[in-house]
Amino acid sequence: MSESQGESQGMPDWEKRFRAARVSLPSWAEDAPERSLFISNATGTFELYTWDRTGGEQRQVTDRPNGTTDGTLTPDGKWIWWFSDTDGDEFGVWMRQPFGGGEDEPVADLPASYPAGLALGRDGTAVIGRSTDEDGTTLHVVRPGEAGSREIYRHRESAGVGDLSHDGTLLVIEHTEHGDAMHSALRVVRTADGTTVAELDDSEGGTKELGLSVLGFAPVSGDQRLLVGHQRNGRWEPMIWDPVSGTTSEPALDLPGDVEAEWYPDASALLVSHSRHARDELWRYEIATGALTRIETPAGSVLSATARPDGTVEFLWSSAARPPRVLSTTGEVVMDPPGMKAPASVAVEDAWVEGPGGTVHALVQKPEGEGPFPTVFEVHGGPTHHDTDAFAAQPAAWVDHGFAVVRVNYRGSTGYGREWTDALKHRVGLIELEDIDAVREWAVGSGLADPERLVLAGGSWGGYLTLLGLGTQPEAWALGLAAVPVADYVTAYHDEMEALKSMDRTLLGGTPEEVPERFEASSPLTYVDKVRAPVYISAGVNDPRCPIRQVENYVDRLKERGHPHEVYRYDAGHGSLVVEERVKQVRLEIGFALRHLPGTAQGAPE
Template sequence: MSSDAWRDRFNTPIIQDIRPCPGDLNLEMIYAAGLSDAEVSIWNPATGESLRVPGLPPHVANPVPAADGRSVLVLHDADGGEVGHLWSCPAEGEAVDLTPELPPYTLRGIDVARDGSAVVIATVTDEGFTLYHLTDSGPHRLYRSRNEAWNSLVSADGALASIDTTDHNPGIRRFAVTVLDASDGAVLASVSDGPLAPVRGVRFSPVAGDPRLLVSTERTGFARPAVWNPLTGERTDVDAPELAGELVPLDWSDDGARLLLVHVDGGLHRVHEYDLQAGRLLRVPHPDGAYFFPEVACAVTNQWGSHYGPGGQIRLLRQRADLPFEVLTLDRGESEPRTVMAPRDVVPGIPLRSVTVTSKDGTAPQLWVATPQDAAGPVPLILRVHGGPNLADVGGYHPAAQAWLAEGFAYASLNYRGSVTFGRTFREGFWGAVGDRELEDVEAAWRWLVDEGVADPSAVFMTGSSYGGFLTLLSLGRLPDLFAGGFAFIALADWKLAYDDMHPALQAAWRGFLGGRPELAEERFRLSSPMTYVEDVRAPVLINQGRYDTRTPARQAEEYARRLRAAGGDVLLRFFEGGHGPVGNDGVVGKIELEMELARKALRGERWS
């Protein structure tokens, strides 16, 4: 591939999500990142026809299809700061604010009833965490708490609503599921597996009048599905003791008889069905790849995920590091899936392979790795750490990785402690010592890459977004001998300043992770902040920040850059007009081009600032 050919990957809209329309499973919403903005359309897999939804807000994230199959629901915020109102945007006609009576809020859950009779949303404001039922007469409050509560769900007929709550365990992100009467907010039942094992809601049964709720449990320390009836208390757990790792629930078949699950072991995906009547786990045939992407701190449970279509048809959403979205279908009785949407305009790339490394205490984080074509011996390398921290790199499509590989850099992406789908102990491994365990994993990955002859030890660059940007800055200060430079995107540089400015939706979580409010956990806030280590930073630093970001606010990034310059550091601070990430592909291309230019300068021994 020529040095410029990698840009071709960004000339076609990159699909971010494909999601079934609740009122008509024949239809799917497609959400894609275009050159300069988001693109949303309603697609019919049977006919191939597509209906574009115009008139979207300027900053779109996690749109959800409405029941009519002709409109989408999306948070409308003016500047990308993730604070606004839920709007309905139709394919034809004017967009409508669904909650004009409410003050601006952050959205932390949205679901639409299968019959179209109800929409429920989970919002966060200074007043707390609230569950609303949206009706023709306006939003009706069903639940409110000062304790963290996210993920709103609604039953197929709109009669029941649920929200994941922490009232039983305040200040600790181990949820229970609370089910309420959607007409008056009366609490009907709650399910918890005790103070150590969280339960999360996934989806109500798609059958009208069926109150059962599919949940994800962790009684074994690893995710397992359970089906729970909040009206009777009856519960069916899918223990699957023969499977190591997690068994992640995604969906119900439309007759409520089967569950769609993904077995995740060592970061690799294998899709299964579970027959509820027979009590049998059935393996689904499919090629290797990623089949869902877990999400946190947003309006949907998964950024995207495989799901059922009509008649029990399985719709497999598949990605690979070098291949964008494709959709495969498998009808009951079929032995091989069929492709109904092939990847668009595929540019040849390099797959990433999965390895494990050994951290200081014996923990084995997963690492995705690839080397450029015809690489002979160690080469410069980009080490990426994802955001979250409760996210994961599932090995899905990553055009930025392919860009670096095309330019002759090796590429690696680390699932450090804090990542999801590796069990509760691994996910909570950073609690109380934010940054410590993650950096042990970063150092273990660096040493493996060097010892295996993948990376030139003098030419390893670290990069990450959000929490990954935080880990990038922290690594440059606490592991200064390991890196030739760092690219921190929408990064967190100082916990105290960030906490003071960030949205309340995140403050509750970080109080739990860091051990309390800043005034009660002052030393932990200090030790976990990259700002503390600016005088130890030796490598050049790029910080690329959103001007209106409410998760990693601007002020703390500016102060970090000021202090690093005062200490003699080489730092570039750039702002873009937006919030927690760019909207279109052109912004991503510009970011990659700048990082490549700076990496070459560092390899030549030139300063960045």
């Protein structure tokens, strides 16, 4: 028996899924493709690792108590740049370390900030994006041999570094200077002096709800074309823009659903990722001929993909039933994590429910046996995100304990067209809960869910919707589990990072002082006295996104009422990268549910 097998004996499957080693899709240095960087939790904390494909050597780069996931390779593969914050607060500086190992060193003379993007050039030039409450967004050029850094962009609204051209002379910036944080415009500037080369703004200064995204400059010498994402046809699609000549071309992709793309290394083709109905597939698009060829992948979700210089494609795949695997179009497994493997779970079923704003898509997982089941409505965060047919340890843990799990891609979610995402305005929180409630009624009416044992749960924006739902739909829910939530929207706005302030102003149409009635209507604190269900809340004390003070305001009101609740505070930011901590949090949530839900097994989770 191996050591890992011995350690896992007697461990429940739900815990094994969290503890099993996982790896991200390895990224690779553009000019040294044998050198890769990936993320793994092999030590029990998510950290950065290098992989020299020539000899197969892997090396842990970072080792910090709260983990590290933000890093990249320089184009020549000689250095790893990684972001160093404090205890998960996302406020810090960029460091670098030699690929082969050595001391970490700061990369610039810039003070700590929230990150706003990074681009690394072949000549050693770097463009570093920074965001602070005092300055808004600033972008800085750092060149080898030059003392200090040089600021080339500044604006109060949110912005970020897009990409550098192959020769390093051009920089594309994603910005929201028009005040709409949900729909970015693009500006290409010269890195030498910051002067503007070209602008692309489909929002027409914020008068239209159309956004753009940077997908990358062409990766070959002498080619300054830029691949961007646009929403002109009601969904995300790729477009090739030449900022110097001003010309654009849109690939003819007859694929329903959202489409993203990246360049093949020789820029002759695009690697197309097509997402529809919470599942993904890959295609190759030939730029010269327009030929579109399907790349075979298993049914499920492709979480990330990259085209290698030899023309093969590597991708990170999973489904709700099957754990993640890093695969290649060669048919080989690219990287197999060490130790025990995550047990499989159950497949998802699709539910399509008519809601007040259109048809709502939900993903359902059921335990063995006949319903109605105690049911967890696990609400995704974002809100600009969506649940997919991908492996997730937390829903699988609930299924193991006899619960059905329903995940709702409410209005505001991505993946269902621009109108569905942009429907979330002004009545924030209340719109999403209308869709969740429609699916709840379907789940009860269909015999899936026991109406007396319904749990509303989620993290981040999902935690916000949980607290808001407990107060605005008090008769619907028997229990609430809110992780890192927005609980007091006004205080959260004043304490959160500047980029999220911009998003809130876009969603609600202004600041708490400008539209107080909207913030009041959308704040869980407004309805706290109407909450009937027991409430469990977990929060990171260093969280810059859903800061701790506004959570404490909500908890204080529960205390004043003598309302049944539990609060778990942990020393990290917006969630944890430490496996032991994640296992502890899930165990606490399941234990709370088993103690407070009628008709469920009492005591600690198995």
